[in-house]
Amino acid sequence: DADVTQTPRNRITKTGKRIMLECSQTKGHDRMYWYRQDPGLGLRLIYYSFDVKDINKGEISDGYSVSRQAQAKFSLSLESAIPNQTALYFCATSDIGGLGVSTDTQYFGPGTRLTVL
Amino acid sequence: GEDVEQSLFLSVREGDSSVINCTYTDSSSTYLYWYKQEPGAGLQLLTYIFSNMDMKQDQRLTVLLNKKDKHLSLRIADTQTGDSAIYFCAEAASSGGYQKVTFGTGTKLQVIP
Numbered sequence: 001d002a003d004v005t006q007t008p009r010n011r012i013t014k015t016g017k018r019i020m021l022e023c024s025q026t027k028g029h030d031r032m033y034w035y036r037q038d039p040g041l042g043l044r045l046i047y048y049s050f051d052v053k054d055i056n057k058g059e060i061s062d063g064y065s066v067s068r069q070a071q072a073k074f075s076l077s078l079e080s081a082i083p084n085q086t087a088l089y090f091c092a093t094s095d096i097g098g099l100g101v102s103t104d105t106q107y108f109g110p111g112t113r114l115t116v117l
Numbered sequence: 118g119e120d121v122e123q124s125l126f127l128s129v130r131e132g133d134s135s136v137i138n139c140t141y142t143d144s145s146s147t148y149l150y151w152y153k154q155e156p157g158a159g160l161q162l163l164t165y166i167f168s169n170m171d172m173k174q175d176q177r178l179t180v181l182l183n184k185k186d187k188h189l190s191l192r193i194a195d196t197q198t199g200d201s202a203i204y205f206c207a208e209a210a211s212s213g214g215y216q217k218v219t220f221g222t223g224t225k226l227q228v229i230p
Contacts, residue, residue, distance in 0.1 A: 004159070035220075040125060042205065042222035043160075090159055103148055104209045104216045108159030 003027045004109040006091050012115045019078040021112050023091030030095065032074040033106065034058075034066060037088040046089075049074055081116040088113050121221035123206055128227045135193040137224045139206030142187060146208040147216060149182060151191045154203040154223070163191070163204075193226075201228045 004025045013019055023032065030051050035043040035058075045058030047066040055068055063085060065077045078085055092106040120142045129135045141149070146168050152160040166173045166180045166189075173180045179192040189208075193200055206221040 040222060042121075043220040092159075103165055104218055105150070105162050105165065106152075106160070106218065108161070110157075110159050 002110070004091060004093055004107055006089075006109040006112050008112060009110065010113045012117065013081055014117050015082055017081050019081050019114065021076045021089055021091075021114070023074045023076070023109055025072050025091075025093045025107075025109075027093050027095070027107060028071075029093035029107070030071065031093060032068065033092040033094070034064075034074070034076045035090045035092065036060070036085075037090060037111075043090065046076065078114075078116075081114075083116045086114060086116045121206055121208055121219050123204075123221040123224045125222065126225050126227070128229060129196050130229050131196060131198055133196055135191075135196045135200065135226055135228075137191045137193075137204050137206075137226065139189040139191075139221055140187055141189065141206070141208045141219075141221075143208060143210040143219075144184075144187065146210045148209040149180075149189050150205075150207040150209070150218075151178075151180065151189075152205040152207060152220075154205065156202075160205060196226075196228050198228045198230055201226055 007022045033048045034046040037043050044060050046064050049055045049068045052068050067075050089112045091109040094104050094106045123139045150165040151163045153163045154160045177194045181190045203223040203225050205223045209216045209218045
């Protein structure tokens with residue numbers, strides 16, 4: 001079974017609709033992230049969470065919100081979707097090493113392809 | 118701010134060596150990474166190098182780090198068709214009390230049989 005899962009894998013929606021993308025992990029990691037991938041732009045960080053009570057904006061948080069329901073679950077919402085939010089969205093997790101030193105290796109889900117018409 | 122740059126595309130023949138290059142701007146980076154993204158999948162860590170190292174070798178992969186020039190490269194020896202993917206360079210640097218990871222734009226490697 002995959003360590004980081006995302007649902008749905010594909011979604012087509014219309015402008016103005018509210019959309020929620022969900023992410024679950026079985027790695028037991030405290031840190032979780034949402035990125036979007038656009039051709040030629042690489043990955044850009046939307047939000048990140050270091051634990052259930054710690055949520056932070058990334059570089060492109062406008063138009064998005066998140067909820068960390070539990071250590072294992074981190075969801076991303078688009079309150080009113082717009083066409084330029086069409087992209088591939090990735091959830092990722094990372095962990096702290098035993099002595100507080102971490103390589104911050106990130107473990108990615110398979111992605112959700114979102115199309116906003 | 119942090120910036121990580123890569124060329125967008127590289128094409129090599131099967132059996133040749135591939136060299137993917139990356140430049141970064143943050144001199145306080147602690148770790149630098151190479152991730153691989155196969156079609157329809159998320160990114161997977163290939164290898165990483167600590168910022169006080171110059172080179173790291175792992176089977177067919179060789180990572181070279183030039184801290185002075187802020188240049189990172191990934192060499193894949195004996196490139197195979199299964200190596201066709203997008204390769205992302207990333208750096209971790211301290212920012213406001215935590216390590217912020219910044220990804221490059223990705224280099225699409227095409228291996229010609």
